[in-house]
Amino acid sequence: MTHTLHRRGNEDSLRDDFVIFAIAAQSVNAKGIAPKFEDFYRIVKKHNPSNTGDMKKGNEFVLGDEAVGRDMLDNSIVHAVFNDEKTVVKVLKELKEADLGLSIVVSGIIHSIDQCCRKNDMKMHTVERSLGIWGKRELLPDEPVLEISTMCGHGMIPFKLVDKMAEDISRNRITTRDAAVVIAKQCHCGVVNVPRVERILDMMAGK
């Protein structure tokens, strides 16, 4: 649920953070739809996403993108991360033309998504908004850790791992890119935005 909704960050931090994913309704149109997920994957891959994954199999940093793109299942949920609005407009255009029948969901800054839809003569159908985190907030770490950890909505990125990667970068034990990939590998769905993680880790490490 809402696995790409509650990503933390201000407008500057989130400006390059878009996820497009495809899902079928198990009670309506899922039976026999697996090949359509492969069509979806071919379309998104043409536009150089910075991460991809299928919740049923794993992400491209663990499996490689060829493995992500084959053997889709009727209950696959297939994701691709993009880093600019222009590309999202192009991907949506192709998905609209392909008419796959899959439900397509876009996560990102709401007014940007609205623009992407309008440029393709599409309308937002159903909108979901986050009202933030409620309850015992004193249990939470600092905001930069949250910004990285919440990129995996299933909670697969431990707070401690984020701190450890930032510390290792600051001590030159690991490159920022490698640290971001270590973090991205934890998220099966492939929705971690690796360039954004790199940017936040560098800030945490004082680089």
Add this chain to the structure above:
Amino acid sequence: MEINKETCIGCALCVNYCPMSCISIREGRSFIDQDECVECGVCKNSGVCPVDAIYEPEMDEKRNLRKTFSNPLISHSSTSVPGRGTEEMKTNDVTGRFKMGFTGIAAELGRPGTGTRFSDVQKVAQACARHKVEFEPLNPVTTIMTDRKKGLIDDRFLNEKVLSAIVEFIVPDEKVKGVLEDLMKISNEIDTVFSLDICGVADASGKPFFEKVVQEMGLEFSINGKVNVGLGRPLAEVL
């Protein structure tokens, strides 16, 4: 998850791979606090252990419940959906689950990164049930309720801890304000956090009804969100 004490070398690499921070080093070996472990599998699936000492033992019903709610690779048997087990608005163009005049609300307890006991899930569910909400039937939390009108969860599971669990329901638009007010109150009475979301069908102007209510209450949205762009087929009736 458990640690094979015979093979563990006490390198502590696994300690940073536990979302619940329940792995520590005791007597030179890794130790997993079983009461806090939610069976998410992150430690094992990360492949970080150099001697493959992390293993999943045979699980009883309660440990399996923890795993089902915590490991997103597992599809919930009640819904066939992996992840947290619910399609919510992702397929609304096809299912028509949320129609004009109604608002969907979901409180995901334990997110981000704190985990939750079902006793806290029940507190939130009870607060919502007082408004006669319709709990989403295709949601794993709803399936372990013993009384959906009161939001009661099976007693056997109240002390079980999971990475997160979603209380999800639909209300007529006119009830949104009251539900949000009660969620604010109950958020002070739980030992964890919840991430709260709200969703609805966009009207002709491109805005869902709930935006007005939330703004009138003085609450703030995050600037980002999630949008179903209406390409699913066959399209369901939502008016």
